[in-house]
Amino acid sequence: MPVENNSVISEFIFLAFAAWPEVKISIFMLLLVLIYAATVASNLGLVVLIRTDPQLHTPMYFLLSNLAFLDFCYSSNIIPKILENFLSERKTISFLGCITQMFFFVALAGTECLLLGLMAYDRYVAICSPLLYTCIMSQSRCVKMAGAAFTAGFLNSLINTILIGNLSFCRSNEINHFFCEIPSLLKLSCSDTSLAETSTFICAGVVILGPLLIILCSYAYILSSVLKIHVEGQRKAFSTCFSHLTTVAMFYGTGLFVYVQPRSNYSDGQHRTVSLFYAFGIPLLNPLIYSLRNKEVKDALKRAVARKKSSHLV
Template identity: 50%
Template sequence: MADGRNSTTVEEFILLGLTSQKNIQIVLFPVFLSLYIVSLTGNIIIIILSRISSQLHTPMYFFLSNLSFLDIWYTSSIVPNMLINFLSVRRNISFNGCVTQMFIHLSLGGTECYLLLSMAYDRYVAICSPLHYTTIMHPILCIKMATGSWAGGIINSVVHTVLALQLPFCGPNVINHFFCEIPSVLELACVDTSLNKTVIFFFAMLVVMGPFFLILITYGYIISSILKISTSVGRRKAFSTCASHIIVVSLFYGAIIFMYMRPGSTHVEGQDKMATLFYSVITPMLNPLIYTLRNKDVMGAFVDIRRKTFVSEK
């Protein structure tokens, strides 16, 4: 085992990326550029609509605009560097750049877990206590829940990043990934990383599985309340208010649980990259599409703004 104190400190890392085949990289560049543009456009539209449309000034869309803002930075912390590397011969990233990327990714990933829980609670109150909805989900509570979500994600990231910075990195410096994800970075440390891996597992249970189980419990109550509705039309309407959130939760948690909650012996490099790609790049792109296409309020707000814009230009 190398001694970090007597070894050369790594000043940069080399990212292997999704593939080493140049012809495939050339094909992937326009694909991911398109995905990135769609993701940015969709999430920016959600934020703008939530701000300027009075019919979207509700707790649900307050949390959704937070999620869209998060997704913009989530993809922006990864995709631009990935696009550059598709066209570069040498895919290097500085040590500080790698740490920053890791910190942002961990912060936003943890925040999204808590935001999805906040959105589940909002749907629970709307369906299980509709008469008290405006009283319970008042703006101050929504701000506290959103602030708590961001604080929880940042605390999670600070812990992992600080522990990672205590490790000596003396070579090799090749990361078998398309960005600085913490498990891949820890593999390059010159000392035993059992403590870091234990902390990762503990926080995965706290930040990932904790909110996930609470979401499942919340939807247990929601489904129970929906089944008590006497008419099929009422049940369908109640379920439709949760459908978009259920899809987003399933996509995000399905990939992230597959990535972080499997035994170490079952990890396969290609599968890990695909799972990470899905929850950190694909899901943020799908979120605005899911909420827009399946939500009449968002579509209605978009149509109203387009109509007003058209009338004002005449």
């Protein structure tokens, strides 16, 4: 929908919904409801389990509970609005709603990147300096590090949101996507976007590539240390790192594809597919990866079920 140059856009229209026939929409809505319900239950369940089981009150699980909470917020920022648009005749979002959705999307994604970097550092200290682990990863220090990750993630998003919110949108109000994202909005602006694009690229580089460098260095030291110990110890060490490495590969791979690439390589179809995966798939898969591959979490879940059964018998 072209817009007059002198008019002010008050809402955006999502075009991605138009390509879906009625039958596909019904199937996708059902899947989306099931995915969202499973995401909320698994992530909040993991947070409650870690908070209530004393044996999980360690730095690693404190960081994991923050990751689960982020994934819950991440999906809740996007999926309810998509479901609303599926049910409504006009697939729209207000200008303020779009900017707000983008702000929280970028803030939560940036915080998750930083948190994954902290989790890698935690594994490095636990494996390479086990005698100093309780001192280096004390409770107060973990809280400060997690707080710093949230602060940096939201500050990064605030900078980009202010720059994009001040752009002029006068050519069109049609977003070829299911939700509001920085690349989609930059394409609609009729003003100079060079500053916003540069800021996005730099901030994404710092938030994505900075923690990625920490992860790579941490695991280089971990690999060097693990290779020096016996086979059984190696198996146990690699087992504790596998879940984190799987999450890193999924999250960073999609983030780098979307944000750290030249605009000339930008493809709407590929971008939508990847965006849907890290918006819906990753928040659902993360708690499953950490639960199914982690003996301590499975044991804590068994204890929680046993306590529940015993409380019913009393």
